[in-house]
Amino acid sequence: xxxxxxxxxxxxxxxxxxxxxxxxxxxxxxxxxxxxxxxxxxxxxxxxxxxxxxxxxxxxxxxxxxxxxxxxxxxxxxxxxxxxxxxxxxxxxxxxxxxxxxxxxxxxxxxxxxxxxxxxxxxxxxxxxxxxxxxxxxxxxxxxxxxxxxxxxxxxxxxxxxxxxxxxxxxxxxxxxxxxxxxxxxxxxxxxxxxxxxxxxxxxxxxxxxxxxxxxxxxxxxxxxxxxxxxxxxxxxxxxxxxxxxxxxxxxxxxxxxxxxxxxxxxxxxxxxxxxxxxxxxxxxxxxxxxxxxxxxxxxxxxxxxxxxxxxxxxxxxxxxxxxxxxxxxxxxxxxxxxxxxxxxxxxxxxxxxxxxxxxxxxxxxxxxxxxxxxxxxxxxxxxxxxxxxxxxxxxxxxxxxxxxxxxxxxxxxxxxxx
Amino acid sequence: xxxxxxxxxxxxxxxxxxxxxxxxxxxxxxxxxxxxxxxxxxxxxxxxxxxxxxxxxxxxxxxxxxxxxxxxxxxxxxxxxxxxxxxxxxxxxxxxxxxxxxxxxxxxxxxxxxxxxxxxxxxxxxxxxxxxxxxxxxxxxxxxxxxxxxxxxxxxxxxxxxxxxxxxxxxxxxxxxxxxxxxxxxxxxxxxxxxxxxxxxxxxxxxxxxxxxxxxxxxxxxxxxxxxxxxxxxxxxxxxxxxxxxxxxxxxxxxxxxxxxxxxxxxxxxxxxxxxxxxxxxxxxxxxxxxxxxxxxxxxxxxxxxxxxxxxxxxxxxxxxxxxxxxxxxxxxxxxxxxxxxxxxxxxxxxxxxxxxxxxxxxxxxxxxxxxxxxxxxxxxxxxxxxxxxxxxxxxxxxxxxxxxxxxxxxxxxxxxxxxxxxxx
Numbered sequence: 001x002x003x004x005x006x007x008x009x010x011x012x013x014x015x016x017x018x019x020x021x022x023x024x025x026x027x028x029x030x031x032x033x034x035x036x037x038x039x040x041x042x043x044x045x046x047x048x049x050x051x052x053x054x055x056x057x058x059x060x061x062x063x064x065x066x067x068x069x070x071x072x073x074x075x076x077x078x079x080x081x082x083x084x085x086x087x088x089x090x091x092x093x094x095x096x097x098x099x100x101x102x103x104x105x106x107x108x109x110x111x112x113x114x115x116x117x118x119x120x121x122x123x124x125x126x127x128x129x130x131x132x133x134x135x136x137x138x139x140x141x142x143x144x145x146x147x148x149x150x151x152x153x154x155x156x157x158x159x160x161x162x163x164x165x166x167x168x169x170x171x172x173x174x175x176x177x178x179x180x181x182x183x184x185x186x187x188x189x190x191x192x193x194x195x196x197x198x199x200x201x202x203x204x205x206x207x208x209x210x211x212x213x214x215x216x217x218x219x220x221x222x223x224x225x226x227x228x229x230x231x232x233x234x235x236x237x238x239x240x241x242x243x244x245x246x247x248x249x250x251x252x253x254x255x256x257x258x259x260x261x262x263x264x265x266x267x268x269x270x271x272x273x274x275x276x277x278x279x280x281x282x283x284x285x286x287x288x289x290x291x292x293x294x295x296x297x298x299x300x301x302x303x304x305x306x307x308x309x310x311x312x313x314x315x316x317x318x319x320x321x322x323x324x325x326x327x328x329x330x331x332x333x334x335x336x337x338x339x340x341x342x343x344x345x346x347x348x349x350x351x352x353x354x355x356x357x358x359x360x361x362x363x364x365x366x367x368x369x370x371x372x373x374x375x376x377x378x379x380x381x382x383x384x385x386x387x388x389x390x391x392x393x394x395x396x397x398x399x400x401x402x403x404x405x406x407x408x409x410x411x412x413x414x415x416x417x418x419x
Numbered sequence: 420x421x422x423x424x425x426x427x428x429x430x431x432x433x434x435x436x437x438x439x440x441x442x443x444x445x446x447x448x449x450x451x452x453x454x455x456x457x458x459x460x461x462x463x464x465x466x467x468x469x470x471x472x473x474x475x476x477x478x479x480x481x482x483x484x485x486x487x488x489x490x491x492x493x494x495x496x497x498x499x500x501x502x503x504x505x506x507x508x509x510x511x512x513x514x515x516x517x518x519x520x521x522x523x524x525x526x527x528x529x530x531x532x533x534x535x536x537x538x539x540x541x542x543x544x545x546x547x548x549x550x551x552x553x554x555x556x557x558x559x560x561x562x563x564x565x566x567x568x569x570x571x572x573x574x575x576x577x578x579x580x581x582x583x584x585x586x587x588x589x590x591x592x593x594x595x596x597x598x599x600x601x602x603x604x605x606x607x608x609x610x611x612x613x614x615x616x617x618x619x620x621x622x623x624x625x626x627x628x629x630x631x632x633x634x635x636x637x638x639x640x641x642x643x644x645x646x647x648x649x650x651x652x653x654x655x656x657x658x659x660x661x662x663x664x665x666x667x668x669x670x671x672x673x674x675x676x677x678x679x680x681x682x683x684x685x686x687x688x689x690x691x692x693x694x695x696x697x698x699x700x701x702x703x704x705x706x707x708x709x710x711x712x713x714x715x716x717x718x719x720x721x722x723x724x725x726x727x728x729x730x731x732x733x734x735x736x737x738x739x740x741x742x743x744x745x746x747x748x749x750x751x752x753x754x755x756x757x758x759x760x761x762x763x764x765x766x767x768x769x770x771x772x773x774x775x776x777x778x779x780x781x782x783x784x785x786x787x788x789x790x791x792x793x794x795x796x797x798x799x800x801x802x803x804x805x806x807x808x809x810x811x812x813x814x815x816x817x818x819x820x821x822x823x824x825x826x827x828x829x830x831x832x833x834x835x836x837x838x839x840x841x842x843x844x
Contacts (some may be wrong), residue, residue, distance in 0.1 A: 002607065004607045004610055004611035005607070010681075010794040021631070025603065028465065029607055039520045044675070044678075048635075049635065049639070049645060050635055050638050050639040050641075050642045051642060052642045052643075053642070054642065057736040059439040062635065062637075062638025062641065062642055063634075063635045063638060065638075066637070066638055088620075095792075113803070130430075131776050132776070132780055134776055134779070134780060135775075135776045135780045136779055137756070137775070137776040137777040138776075138778060139677055139756075140776075141679045141756065141759065141761050142678075142761065143672075143675075143678065145670065145672045145675075145761075146670055146672060146761060146762075146763030147669040147763070148670075149661075149668075149669075149764065150662065150670075150763045150764055150765075150766055151764050152589075152767065152768055152771050152773070153588065153589055153590065153765065154661075154668075154670065154764050154765050155767045155768070156589035157578070157586060157587070157589040158578075158579065158580075158586050158590050158770075159579075159583050159586070162580055162583070162651070162652075163652060163661050163663065164661065164668050164765045165651060165652035165661045166578075166652075166661070166670070167577070167578040167586065167588045168578040168579065168586075168650065169574075169577050169578070169632065169634040170576075170634065171588060171592075171632055171634075171789055173630060174631050174632040174634060175592075175595075175599065175628070175629065175632045176592075176595065176596070176599065176799075179596070179599035179600060179602075179603060180447075180599060181800070182603045182606075182607075183447055183451075183599065183603055183800075184799075185604045186453075186603065186606035186607045186609075186610055187426075187427035187428055187451045187802070187805075188427055188429065188604050188802055188805070190427060190606065190613060190807050191427040191802075191804065192607055193613055193614055194613070195608065196805050198804075199802055199803045199804035199805065200802075200803040200804075201800055201801070201802055201803075202800065202801045202803075203799065203800040204780070204800075204801075206776070206777075206797060207780075207782055207797060207798070207800075208799035208800065210771055210777070210782075210796060211796055211797070211798060211832040212443070212590055212592070212595045212799075213768075213796075214484075214487035214488070214795070214796045215469075215471060215483055215484040215487050216484040216589075216768045217483070217768050217771055217772055217796045218471070218482060218486070218487055218793075218794070218795065218796070219471040219768065220481060220768040220769050220771075220772050221772050221783070221793075221794040221795075222471075222473060222474070222476060222793060222794070223471060223473075223475060223483075225471065226482035226767050226768055227471075227621060227768060229589065231583075231584075231586070231587075232566065232586065232587050234566075235469070235470060236469070237564070240566065241566075241584065242575070242584035242585050242587075242835065243584070244584065249749065252644040252645075253644075254645075255643070255645030256645075256723060257647070258645070258648065263648075264569075265584060265585055266577075267566045267567055267569075267570040267575070269564040269565075269566050269567060271564070275562075296468065298799075306791060308499065328558075329562045330560060331562060331565045331566050333562040333563060335422075335561075335563070335566075335567040335568075335570040335571040336568045336570065336571065337575050337576050337585050338570065338571050338573045338576065339576045339634060339640075339646040339647070339648070340573055340636040340639065340640035340641075340646045341640050341644075341646045341661070342573070343572075343573045343630065343633070343637060344637060344640055344641060345641075347571075348557055349556040349557045349558040349559075349626075350556075350626070350627075350630075352555075352556045352557060353553060353555065353556045353624070353627075353645060354628070355624075355627050355630065356637075364642070367638070367641055367642070368637060368641040369629065370630055370631040370637065373596070373599075373600035373623070373627060373628045373631065374536060374600040374603050374604035374622070374623050374628070375553075375602065375604070375621070375622040375623075376464070376604055376607060376608055376611075376619055376620075376621055377619050377620040377621070377622065378608075378611075378616070378617055378618070378619025378620065379608075379616065380499050380612055381607075
């Protein structure tokens with residue numbers, strides 16, 4: 001089977017999270033993705049943890065590799081004399097241009113949409129600046145770490161007694177923004193297929209994230225109400241939250257600053273009476289199941305502190321996995337708070353579905369990659385090649401795709417445009 | 420509103436049979452110009468009962484949440500638990516390019532309206548199933564709400580203070596992630612179909628849609644057999660972390676290479692205002708000058724590496740904290756960014772609605788509803804040739820029954836009351 005994007009070429013001038021992940025999704029679905037890199041501005045993720053023990057260099061970061069599987073790595077210094085011409089030649093022979101560099105960098109490269117369209121009217125030119133290509137803050141800097149706070153997610157997430165310190169990761173970089181970008185690119189490709197018309201996509205990252213919290217923004221715009229963070233509670237379900245279970249021994253030595261025992265938590269979300277009765281059956285004999293205050297959803301919400309205390313007093317001596325199994329059998333939405341060990345090694349469901357993909361890489365060895373976020377049953381959508389080494393395909397791209405002769409490539413390398 | 424140029428998905432018809440888990444997917448497709456028909460129960464989608472409400476008036480036509488996720492869609496009613504409703508849905512599906520549903524494995528099949536049944540009558544149909552855990556596997560029939568997805572995907576364990584339970588992320592982000600994945604699948608499958616390919620089944624598992632949001636946790640386990648855990652506001656390098664200001668909080672990530680000015684630019688700003696205290700002394704300049712993203716990410720795996728620097732870092736952090744505490748959020752943000760320092764604001768919904776950048780870019784869109792101007796958040800992206808636009812207000816329950824069932828599907832008008840009296844619509 002071939003992917004839905006068979007025959008589509010992507011000139012991927014991006015770095016860090018949002019751009020590369022969008023490019024990797026396009027690659028998984030069959031596009032040929034040329035990841036443009038440069039020694040003059042190495043993707044920071046190539047230089048970060050985690051790396052396999054004892055390894056170093058540009059090729060061993062799991063952070064980078066996971067986001068760049070199935071791509072070709074092409075070393076091109078756009079700002080070297082003659083570099084822009086090579087970039088335009090690649091764009092001329094591509095269907096999609098993708099970048100999440102700042103408007104300043106795009107201006108320095110002179111790779112704005114008009115310049116691209118001049119060489120390739122059919123190009124889908126996709127830009128993902130932090131704040132957009134226009135407006136008083138267009139040159140503001142940022143990435144996921146600043147975007148989570150700037151888009152409202154930090155203000156609204158977490159427990160009210162804590163400062164709004166965010167969600168533990170640069171969350172919007174990995175799902176929301178690359179995902180939105182792929183939707184826009186696929187829709188633009190569909191439009192081009194029908195009309196022959198290319199276009200520009202502008203994904204201002206702050207707008208992309210803020211679009212996911214629409215109701216909170218409308219609550220202020222319409223009602224003047226500023227919603228506040230409320231921990232793990234729901235606006236209509238109760239109980240709704242994480243409850244601690246019995247700690248477990250670790251199977252591997254603890255990491256730095258980690259306790260010898262492993263904390264175990266589960267989540268429970270009870271929306272209707274049937275689910276509440278299911279929870280009562282599983283927790284039979286526990287005082288909270290007999291408490292009159294908790295008979296109705298309004299009662300459970302009114303005395304939610306007491307309800308949570310009652311449930312927590314029960315779960316803390318239970319084993320997490322068997323308890324969730326029993327809750328699910330009783331029809332109660334619930335789950336174990338998985339960590340990465342659970343995800344990779346113990347979740348039989350993910351394993352049976354083959355979500356994680358193991359790919360061979362010359363420097364990291366066989367290592368794990370996230371599978372695609374969505375499965376297309378009639379066409380392929382899979383990762384087949386590990387991330388490229390830094391500059392691994394410079395020669396191949398220059399000759400096969402760009403059509404340079406061996407002498408021309410040698411000249412471009414000698415003048416430090418390539419490699 | 421009605422005069423906007425056609426969207427990128429113009430001419431595509433989508434049947435949207437989703438709960439909260441998928442309604443953002445329907446919205447994304449509708450905003451791109453698809454004709455999205457929301458198929459609701461005769462009493463209306465239960466999501467119409469979700470607050471907040473317009474002017475706090477509780478009712479099935481006043482939910483702002485429903486409005487936001489369903490503007491641009493049309494609404495018909497149809498009870499797919501009844502044979503007549505199933506018949507109507509089969510007829511409607513013959514006119515559709517995409518069916519989008521969140522019921523879970525076997526639900527539609529049991530009613531004779533699953534993928535195989537519908538594609539028998541419409542061979543190039545794109546059928547999108549969105550569920551907590553996918554259609555197959557040991558957990559396929561597990562009950563999943565948003566927080567279950569966040570927990571089981573490894574995302575929640577990374578969020579929160581170690582003294583608290585793991586934190587959910589605000590805004591039903593599991594549903595959002597599943598919806599965005601579904602929209603990717605739907606648009607890719609449509610592109611494939613229109614290039615001469617076939618229709619197909621598209622499958623989303625919320626757990627899988629979220630899994631990549633574990634950041635480096637998965638690879639950290641793969642390489643080092645250490646599972647990342649939640650660390651609260653753990654970044655304690657000078658110029659990095661959440662800082663209190665006079666009127667709120669900011670977040671700073673000063674010193675990430677490739678992103679703006681180094682730590683010394685923050686120190687110079689403080690010195691200009693006479694607030695750098697002893698941080699201008701050489702020992703600070705030297706030691707803090709070497710801290711960067713590499714040190715930071717190493718610290719995630721090995722905090723001891725920073726132990727020797729701890730006293731100097733703590734002292735610097737204290738002085739920086741005092742500096743920001745004496746300023747407003749806006750001052751930190753505007754002046755910090757002017758100096759190319761990686762500083763951001765912790766924005767509340769109010770600050771976003773009043774954000775000068777979003778306003779200058781006309782991001783918010785005003786629709787007339789209930790005799791008033793209602794401001795809606797704008798789209799996640801802008802497409803220059805095929806604008807993403809609000810083309811219709813959110814529908815009332817069954818508002819388009821007549822035009823869809825009679826005019827477009829061809830149900831004889833005299834049959835409508837019969838279906839209605841039996842509760843099928």
